[in-house]
Amino acid sequence: MEIVLVTGGTGHLGRDVVARLKPKCRVRVLARSPGDDEGVEWVRGDLATGVGVAEAVSGVSSVVHAATYSPAAQRGYLRPADLWRSPPEVDVDGTLRLLEAAAREGVGHLAYISIVGVDRPRGPYLRMKLTAEELVRESGVPWSILRATQFHWLVDRMLGKAARLPVLPLPTRLPTQPADSGDFAEYVAECVAGGPAGRCEDFAGPEVLTLGELVDQWQWARGRPRRVLNLPAPAGLMRAGYMMTAPHGRRGTTSWSAWLGAHGPQ
Ligand SMILES: NC(=O)c1ccc[n+]([C@@H]2O[C@H](COP(=O)([O-])OP(=O)(O)OC[C@H]3O[C@@H](n4cnc5c(N)ncnc54)[C@H](OP(=O)(O)O)[C@@H]3O)[C@@H](O)[C@H]2O)c1
DSSP, rough: OOOEEEEEETHHHHHHHHHHHHHSEEEEESSOOOOOOOEEEEOOOOTTOOTTTTHHHTTSSSSEEEOOOOOHHHSOOOOGGGGGEEEEEEIIIIIHHHHHHHHHTTTTTEEEEEEHHHTTTOOHHHHHHHHHHHHHHSSSSSSSEEEEBHHHHHHHHHHHHHHSSSSEEEEOEEEOOOOHHHHHHHHHEEEEOOOOOEOOEHHHOSOOHHHHHHHHHHHHHTTOOOOEOOOOOOHHHHHHHHHHHOSEEEESSHHHHHHHHHHHOO
């Protein structure tokens, strides 16, 4: 049976990918803190230091590279420093280490997980994702790149933090199209089965919502009503918003309201 390595296999998307791959192949996960799922081969390692990377890649046919480190996503809100720097140790340096190890091992396919709209990155985290995509393309390892829009868990976490304020100042006309990481994981698993495909069709949630609609649904589901102060959305911001949606791409089926109904606060 083929072995597929999943980096970030303890994260939101990675857990969903592991669950979908397990019935089809042997799944190995590179993790800083291995889990207790006995159906997974755990390799203790760290992409930021390179520990365990060669061991994790040894003997695998494919890699799903879903590890990332975004302090802003972890805490659920932006600090001013996030606007000029995002730590590169995992997403850039770690991606390079992984690619070098995969090239040495003759891995047949590396599927890199990225973000819709990263071509015109706004902010350091997205710039890092674009740099990592370039490393993947130039690595010599056969590749696929799969981009998704914002995951529901992250939007929920960020709104939960923002709602600590009595008023939410937001550009409510901004378009959004959040996606379920489980729906996206189905697509990732299909891609693993299909082999290297280059830049794959973008993935997004089933509906485009304005930020105002998205916040309304969140407030209703979470029972945390806040006054929304409508900020103007200049043309540049609206363009950036549209860049982060993918209305003509592959769509998941789980709507924002359905996801909110099925999950507690993140
Ligand atoms: N979140 C979104 O809205 C979104 C949207 C589109 C695309 N994506 C992309 O989807 C991928 C997965 O995102 P996610 O939302 O699932 O992120 P997540 O829940 O934050 O998971 C990140 C994963 O990376 C692992 N990781 C962090 N630092 C590491 C290190 N030094 N060495 C090895 N592993 C490390 C984490 O392991 P620990 O358990 O040890 O922390 C965790 O398993 C990323 O490529 C992200 O850019 C995310």
